Amino acid sequence: MQNKLKQIRDEAIAKINSAGELDKLNDIRVSFLGKKGELTSIMKSMKDLSPEERPAFGQMVNQARAEIENALEDMKSSLAKKARELQLKSEVIDVTLPARKNNVGHRHPNSIALDEVERIFVGMGYEVVEGPEVEKDYYNFEALNIPENHPARDEQDTFYINANMLLRSQTSGVQVHTMETQPLPIKVIAPGRVYRSDEVDATHSPCFHQIEGLVVGKDITFADLKGTLAEFARELFGEETKVKFRPHHFPFTEPSAEVDVTCFKCGGKGCRMCKGSGWIEILGCGMVHPNVLRMSGIDPDEYSGFAFGVGLERIALLKYEIDDMRLMYENDVRFLKQF
Ligand code: DAH
Numbered sequence: 001m002q003n004k005l006k007q008i009r010d011e012a013i014a015k016i017n018s019a020g021e022l023d024k025l026n027d028i029r030v031s032f033l034g035k036k037g038e039l040t041s042i043m044k045s046m047k048d049l050s051p052e053e054r055p056a057f058g059q060m061v062n063q064a065r066a067e068i069e070n071a072l073e074d075m076k077s078s079l080a081k082k083a084r085e086l087q088l089k090s091e092v093i094d095v096t097l098p099a100r101k102n103n104v105g106h107r108h109p110n111s112i113a114l115d116e117v118e119r120i121f122v123g124m125g126y127e128v129v130e131g132p133e134v135e136k137d138y139y140n141f142e143a144l145n146i147p148e149n150h151p152a153r154d155e156q157d158t159f160y161i162n163a164n165m166l167l168r169s170q171t172s173g174v175q176v177h178t179m180e181t182q183p184l185p186i187k188v189i190a191p192g193r194v195y196r197s198d199e200v201d202a203t204h205s206p207c208f209h210q211i212e213g214l215v216v217g218k219d220i221t222f223a224d225l226k227g228t229l230a231e232f233a234r235e236l237f238g239e240e241t242k243v244k245f246r247p248h249h250f251p252f253t254e255p256s257a258e259v260d261v262t263c264f265k266c267g268g269k270g271c272r273m274c275k276g277s278g279w280i281e282i283l284g285c286g287m288v289h290p291n292v293l294r295m296s297g298i299d300p301d302e303y304s305g306f307a308f309g310v311g312l313e314r315i316a317l318l319k320y321e322i323d324d325m326r327l328m329y330e331n332d333v334r335f336l337k338q339f
Contacts (some may be wrong), residue, residue: 001042001045001047001057002060005042005057005060005061005064007122007301008032008038008039008042009064009068010066012028012032012038012039012068012071012072013067014067015028015217016028016068016071016072016075017075019073019075019079020079020271021079022076022079022080022083025072025075025076028072029072030167032078033065033068033069036093039061039064039065039068042061043058043061046058046061047065050263059305064136066164070089071086076142079157080138083240103333105333106333106337106339107336107337107339108324109299109315109316109319109320109327109328109339110146110209110313110328111145111264111313112316112339113315113319113320114191114209114211114310114312116236116319117211117232117236117310117312117315118189118191120211120231120232120235120236121189121213121232123235124228124231124338125187126187126188126189126213127187127188128188128189128190128191129174129178129188129189130174130190130191130192131168131173131174131177131178131190131192132168132273133167133168133171133172133192133193133194133195134161134165134166134167134168135165135166135167135168136164136165136166137163137164137165137166138164139168139173139176139177139185140158140166140168140169140173141153141169142170142295143173143292143296143339144172144173144175144176144251144252144292145251145252145289145291145295145296146251148251150251152251156169156196157169157196157197157198158195158196158197159195159196159197159206161266167194167195168192168194169194169195169196170194170210170309171190171191171192171194171210171211171212171309172212172252172307172309174188174190174192174212174214175214175252175288175292175296175307176213176292176295176296178190178214179216179293179296179297179298180296180297182300183218184217184303185215185216185217185218186214186216186217186305187214187215187217188213188214189211189212189213189214190211190212190213190214191209191210191211191312192209192210192212193207193208193209194209194210194218195205196206200326201325201326202323202324202325202326204325205313205325205328205329208311208312208313208325209311209312209313210309210310210311210312211309211310211312212307212308212309213285213306213307213309213310214288214305214306215228215305215306215307216279216288216293216298216303216304216305216306217305218301218302218303218304219304219306220303220305220306221287221304222255222287222306223263225285225286225287225306226243226245226307227307227324229243229259229283229285229308230243233261233282234316236319237261237318237319238264239260239266239317240263240267241260241261241264242261242268243259243260243261243262244259244260244261244279245258245259245285246258246259246260246284248284250284250286252286252288252289252292252307253285253286253287253288253289253290253306253307254286254287254289254290255287256284256285257284257285257286258281258283258284258285259282259283259284259285259308260279260280260281260282261277261279261280261282262280263277263278263279263280263281264280264318265321266278271272273304273318273321280318282310282314282315282318283308283309283310283311284308284309285306285307285308286306286307286308287304287305288304288305288307288319289307293305308336311329315323316328320338320339
């Protein structure tokens with residue numbers, strides 16, 4: 001029996017030493033020390049021994065049990081230690097690696113240009129307002145002195161939603177909304193998206209942006225218009241910039257003009273930028289037509305005003321010397337990052 005005991009003990013310890021995994025250790029514990037384990041069954045066979053032999057054998061069994069338990073404990077902590085080392089090794093952080101680059105977006109040249117235009121006009125006491133992109137025919141045309149069948153409608157060939165709703169072709173309708181709702185005097189700019197059924201090319205897009213301007217009050221004259229836009233041009237394109245007012249026609253202003261600025265690239269001598277003329281056209285403007293004032297409930301005998309409309313893309317393209325408008329809508333960060 002003693003030999004048997006020794007054999008069990010040796011076998012248990014050998015198995016423990018070669019277990020290699022925590023789970024296996026548990027199985028070994030059960031198979032040797034468990035209720036139906038080998039050590040337990042040898043304990044049970046003690047009844048076959050003489051009473052004199054029993055205590056000594058009992059002690060031996062207890063010792064074997066203690067040895068097996070110790071071996072189990074030792075192996076358990078050594079395996080746990082190994083597992084922890086392995087985990088630490090796999091989670092190691094190399095602090096010398098370069099940091100992962102965070103890709104931060106970039107403001108669109110349109111947004112940068114709009115901020116600049118807003119800054120200039122807010123500095124002159126203007127308020128920034130907005131109007132709807134889905135607009136009534138009345139605001140886009142009718143109230144701007146462009147009745148049905150007026151040829152100006154063809155020029156702005158429009159996306160209609162139904163007989164009297166459309167995607168606005170110009171921000172000028174915001175003039176009317178503002179005159180209908182705001183107390184006089186009025187001094188606003190109204191930036192926003194406009195839509196026309198134009199083919200996409202280097203200078204056209206079916207959706208682009210305008211900034212409308214409107215001033216209405218007592219004794220507003222063409223001199224105010226000229227002074228305001230000349231100051232705007234100087235702030236936007238540089239102190240040396242000169243403006244030229246060319247007579248033009250818009251149905252909602254009378255008189256009307258287009259404004260050219262001296263080319264900021266060549267200073268007026270003529271270059272590729274200004275196509276050799278020394279001048280660059282930047283906006284349309286005029287004195288608000290009496291019909292337009294009247295339709296919005298303002299007495300043209302008492303009040304007068306001026307208005308202007310600027311293409312935002314045009315300003316951005318000029319300012320940043322971008323030669324193809326399509327680049328503005330491609331959202332290529334390599335392009336956007338340059339401004
Ligand atoms: N709405 C005009 C256009 O889209 C631009 C314009 C011209 C606006 C003259 C104005 C203005 O306010 O007075 O072509």
